[in-house]
Amino acid sequence: MKASALGGPRPVLFHQALPSFSESEWAAAAGYDGVILDLQHGELGLETACMILRSLPRAGAYSYARVGSIDAGPILRLLDSGARGIIAPTVESREQTEALVAATKYLPVGNRSIGPSRPGLYIGDSYPDAGNLAVSTIAQIETRIGLERAEEIVSTPGLDSIYIGPADLAASYGLPAWGDWEDGPVRDAIVHLRELTTAHGVTLGIYSGQPAYTAALFADGLVDYAGLGIDLVLLNRSFQDTISALGSARSIGSDS
Template sequence: MKKPAHLRSLRLRWARSGRPLLGAWCMLPDRFAAEAVASLDFDFLCVDAQHGLIDYRDVAQTLQALELGEAAPVVRVPWNDPGIIGKVLDAGAMSVIVPMVNSADDARAVVAAARYAPGGSRSFGPVGIGWRDGPSYLGRTNDEVAIIVMIETVAALRNVDQIAAVPGIDALFLGPFDLSLSLGLEPGDNDGAALFDDAIDTVLHSCRTHNLKAGILSSRMVAPRRVTQGFDMISVTMDVQALSRAMADDLDTVKSQLGAAVTSRN
């Protein structure tokens, strides 16, 4: 059954929800894993084609699996390239996250790749999503597809207001690991370090100034702080980490009870 547009579009969800959207990162090239994640009540699910173990075929199949749920399907592409941006949108991504956007020119290239003429230069051929949505896709895509660019370098911070001012950009997405490295810090969430805190404030201020949404890669421990800070799109877990953590917890639970169980058996 075809789902209502607001269940698949970050742009429409932002307009209607009035709260931060919480999501998960899909990094495993496994359709069944994607189906399991899709069954959960996330607002968005991001298929990570940059750092995940996922190629284009996996992206297309994972997007099909995510159709079983109600989360908005997002793809982080490997790089700022019009070919791959167009292909993930053709496959069914309703939002695209583009890494390492360091200038207004980089941002304009993203918009051009993700929008059809006259607003961009995306080639028309939505084979995957076209079968799902039919002829109405062309008329709806500019309203439904969110364009999200990552701010994750010192150069991007220096140019963040110019990047945010580019017409067609919907959100800035802060990448804490690469940004920390660029700032000379250890990769991770470096809250409390002045350089890191200032970078977060800079991105959030730019988003507010230019009426954009602010996103960030996060975790279950840090996400509540990101909500308080004012982020609108927050990842709270990754499939591979959640799987590893849950299995480790189960193993530790049994090990902690093993002594009593052995004594009882004997």
């Protein structure tokens, strides 16, 4: 997410790990601002992700994809299909960040190949310049090593945003692998990354599983956007809540 996109309500996106064309529509109808197609975890493959991107509104500023690695081939396919942001996981060095920028940006910023597969994907006098403005290059920091090298990552030319993976970050400190930390090293990392991203003019996002936690981060000005929930977890909660609400009623008369 680019700093130029800020100014209104902080965007909220959801992670989609299942190969469904309906989920992003239902999420948008519920009020989500966009989607992160998650190719790192779950069942979503490259071909389906590209088709889902083509089904989304072309002007959707927050049609993002999280890739499994910094591999220029899949990244190019996703961008040509309409992804407006690429999140690369487990970034731990400036070298990796530079490779991400090279894969996501056209010359002179990066080295992305020009081969538009959708008409009018980027509107502007210069197609490369318009594409570079439209696409957000996002490095995910989710390890202790990545955090220790955060300034060299954040200061990489062409980088637009940092995305925090709190569960993996916690695990790298020997803590339980969950998110929504109120204190400890993960909370300290959020504050530290907020300071660094502000100083270098890039945005900061985070994955969260709870709306109240996300709202508190927004209120404290610690993040600019959030990934709130992933379909696998949201479905699990819904299933559990539904069966729990039914309770013991289904056992009535079972012994007769």
